[in-house]
Amino acid sequence: MMPTAPRPLSPVLALDIGGANVKLADGVGYAANWPFPLWKHPKDLAEKITRCLAKAPSAESLVVTMTGELCDCFETRAEGVRSIVAATMEAAGDRSVSFYQTNGQFVSSGEATEHPLLAAASNWHALAMVAARxxxxxxxxxxxxxxxxxxxxxxxxxxxxxxxxxxxxxxxxxxxxxxxxERSPVCAVVSHLPLRGKDCPVAQEFFATTADAYLLLGELPENPADVNTADGKPFTCAAAHTRLARMICADRGIVSMHETLDFAESIRNTQxxxxxxxxxxxxxxxxxxxxxxxxxxxxxxxxxxxxxxxxxxxxxxxxxxxWGPVVSRCAPAHALALLALDALK
Amino acid sequence: MMPTAPRPLSPVLALDIGGANVKLADGVGYAANWPFPLWKHPKDLAEKITRCLAKAPSAESLVVTMTGELCDCFETRAEGVRSIVAATMEAAGDRSVSFYQTNGQFVSSGEATEHPLLAAASNWHALAMVAARxxxxxxxxxxxxxxxxxxxxxxxxxxxxxxxxxxxxxxxxxxxxxxxxERSPVCAVVSHLPLRGKDCPVAQEFFATTADAYLLLGELPENPADVNTADGKPFTCAAAHTRLARMICADRGIVSMHETLDFAESIRNTQxxxxxxxxxxxxxxxxxxxxxxxxxxxxxxxxxxxxxxxxxxxxxxxxxxxWGPVVSRCAPAHALALLALDALK
The missing domain is CATH 3.30.420.190 (conserved archaeal protein q6m145)
Known part of the structure; x- marks a missing residue:
């Protein structure tokens, strides 16, 4: 067996704490995406980050960006930022931690808490600063x-x-x-779907998401283990067919897979x-x-x-x-790590 | 203390089994609405119906209409009908049970199961037949x-x-x-909301429902005990303000109650x-x-x-x-009971 090349050690690890995922990257090749429905379990965030950090390469410094403060478990975005900052500090232990602001600055937890709206929804900024290169x-x-x-x-x-x-x-x-x-409700994207030469209004109900459309269109892969879907059933073409048919109050006996493919194309075009x-x-x-x-x-x-x-x-x-698909899936975290590495130079 | 007039006894009790509520009425004044999220607990339906029946006036015959078969816990509507028929029969015990079809017929559980699409979504038909009078x-x-x-x-x-x-x-x-x-997601009803002379796109996310709009507009009453809302927080004006603000990624610090009232009017107009x-x-x-x-x-x-x-x-x-507000809230069940009473004559 060939020994794999050792991964270079990075002094920083970037965290991107969103509403549905915690993403980590170190800027030199490591990246990981951990699903975590923050809006359902806001009190478990510190524990989740601790577990994510335990699986990541060790690093002296953490840098943090977020979007999870908009989750509806938080009354205001300021409360969300405070809660995410506190959970990160709890999980960080002895590591140094800084938070990224939409003005491009890295600040302490105290400053992040004092100016919560600068730390809120900051991950787009890190990615854009790196993309600008x-x-x-x-x-x-x-x-x-x-x-x-x-x-x-x-x-x-x-x-x-x-x-x-x-x-x-x-x-x-x-x-x-x-x-x-992936996560957008189909009823928010389209008001009608094409059915046998007519436009059928859709049910205003959370029956299917855009991921179902892109699965049928071959843009996203099947994953039977993933039940993070509108109906909690697997992320397979058969189940997506059922979910999309339900958008017009039908089922697979009434609407064929081919017909729900038309739905999927219509959803794509509208997006x-x-x-x-x-x-x-x-x-x-x-x-x-x-x-x-x-x-x-x-x-x-x-x-x-x-x-x-x-x-x-x-x-x-x-x-x-x-960057490759794995790092790219965590692009804002990777970008933030690159910005932090530059700041250390 | 004055004795209350005894309620007349009805030989029938009608059940309307929906996706979010089980409604009962006897056609002579009794009506009850029991919230029950069928899509979350499909296996508990028989037990739920048993408990509803225990609280209702006793009646020899049950008549049943449904819409719950569209719930996303069921793969097809036929499966949903079979499951609802089975749960009702289990709960009914010795009572005679018939199911209402969209052709206006009352049929046995066997026939309902054999022609599931005639029993599916039948409650509108019962109400319309009575309204037609x-x-x-x-x-x-x-x-x-x-x-x-x-x-x-x-x-x-x-x-x-x-x-x-x-x-x-x-x-x-x-x-x-x-x-x-009440239950329609705001992101399905409107694509934009009016903000300071502009049209702001809304987040395609289940952050608020139409009930929040009608609460602020004074059409629905506050009910702090009701947490069956988009964020699981109480059905109060303050919480509805927060939920509606979140639709444009804002909060009560950024958008005033007065401004979310404009949102509510826009939602009403669009509906x-x-x-x-x-x-x-x-x-x-x-x-x-x-x-x-x-x-x-x-x-x-x-x-x-x-x-x-x-x-x-x-x-x-x-x-x-x-009919009065209590019976009217269960209008299809009440209508079905009236149709059944006529059929008995």
Whole structure:
């Protein structure tokens, strides 16, 4: 057996604490994504982080970014930030910890708690700052399509140049589209689905998610062990067929797999429409049109659909290709680790 | 102390087994609504029905209608019907039991299981058949606005005259609008909310329901004991303010109660728009325009908004006024009991 090359040791470990996942990366190749429904178990966060850290390479310093403060277990985002900061400090033990703010600064837990809205929803900023390195001379745009949200961030002169800072401001500017390729409820994405030459209204009910559509379209792989679906049944094509049929109060006896494939295409087209609208809003606010597009996120396939549709002469970088799929799945954590490593230099 | 008048004894008890509630009525004044999230606990249905029956007046015969078969705990609607029939038979003990079909027939458990799609989603039919009694000579329309769905059923010559039989057919014809005044996710109802002169996209996430909007608008009463909300926090104005603010990734520090009242009005207008569209579709398919409107459901206030907007010369009957709010909350069960009592004559 060949010995595997030892992984280089990094002095930092970055954590991205979201509402549904805790992601870790060390900037030199290690990355891990641990599902954790924070909104259901806010009190277990410190324990979860402790377990994640135990499995990760050891590092003297932790750097932290978050989006989990929006979870509905928290009354306000300030309360969410305080709670996430406290859980991280509890889990960190002797390690030094700093929190990343949307102004690009690393601060102490005390400062993060004092200015919670600067630490809130900060992970897009870390990713954009690193993506901006691909746009030194000509303006560009980061399109990061994730499971729940999509970020569209202007990149100018090696820096992010977003109009909005908070999530609300970013939704208004088009820089945040709160729609993604896995967790978005189908009833939020589409109001109708095509059925035998007609448009059938959909049930306003959490019966299926966008992941079901992309599974049928071959963009996401089957995973029978994953029951983190709308009905708690496996993430398989057969179960996705059932879930999508239920969106029009039907079942697999009434609507064929082929017909739910039409549903899936309609869901995809509607999501691309929405992202296109936001893209145009963001580009219209830029001083110059972007020349480069940096793609990121495991919903990259959706951004590529948009670019095909736009058919513009753009240079395209894919962080999934640059970093590989495992690291790319934790792109904001990896980006944050890179920023922290630079800060240490 | 004055003795209370003894309640008349009815030979029948009607059950309406939905996805979120079990409702009972005996047709002579008794009605009860027991919350029961069937989709979460499908195996506990027989026990739940047993407990409901123990609290209800005794009756020799049970008659049953259902909508719970669409719950996502069941793979197909046929499986759902079989499961609900079996649970009811288990709970019924020695009582005689019949199941109501969308063709107006009462059948045995064996026949219901054999033709599951006739027993599925049958409660609208019972209500429409009774509502039709208000429309003997001139055509009319039943508008029943519930917590999750809205039915718009043509009534001609004392009978329901719907185009669709199954839920899917009824959604296509406009006779079923899968949107209601309590459980509908806000992200399914609206894509944007008005914020300071702009339209802010909403998060495609289950952060708030239509009940939050109607609570702020004074249409539904506060109930601190009710935590059957999107975030599991109480059904109070303060908590609804927080939930609605979260729809645009904000909180009560960023968006005032007054501003979320604008959200609530926008949600109401959009729901009335959708019901108006369906109303026009249903009316267009009728041979003659309706002269009478029969209103039902605890979302009657929404139907009245629509009628104000339409401003047509219509006679209006309210089942809430005719039957009182308690019986009206269980209107399909009460209607089914009335049909069963007639059948016994």
């Amino acid at each position: 691909y746009c030194e001379t000509e303006p560009g745009l980061l399109i990061d399509v994730g499971s729940t949200t999509t970020d569209i961030i202007p990149l100018i002169a090696s820096k992010e140049a977003a109009q909005g800072r908070t999530d609300t401001e970013r939704m208004l500017s088009g820089e945040l589209v709160y729609s993604g390729v 691309v429409d929405r992202i296109e609208k936001a893209f145009r809003l963001v580009v219209a606010a830029m001083p110059v049109e972007p020349q480069t597009i940096v793609l990121s996120g495991h919903g990259e396939f959706l951004a590529r659909r948009l670019l095909e549709r736009l058919d513009l002469p753009l240079r395209i970088f894919s962080l999934t290709e640059e | 208000y429309c003997e000579t001139e055509p009319g329309l039943l508008i029943d606005v519930g917590s999750t769905t809205t039915d718009i059923i043509p009534l001609i010559a004392s009978k329901e005259a719907a185009q669709g039989r199954t839920d899917t057919e009824r959604m296509l014809s406009g006779e079923l609008v899968y949107s209601g005044v 009335v728009d959708r019901i108006e569209k369906a109303f026009r579709l249903v009316v267009a398919a009728m041979p003659v325009e309706p002269q009478t409107i029969v209103l039902s459901g605890h979302g009657e206030f929404l139907a009245r908004r629509l009628l104000e907007r339409l401003d047509l010369p219509l006679r209006i009957f309210s089942l809430t006024e005719e």
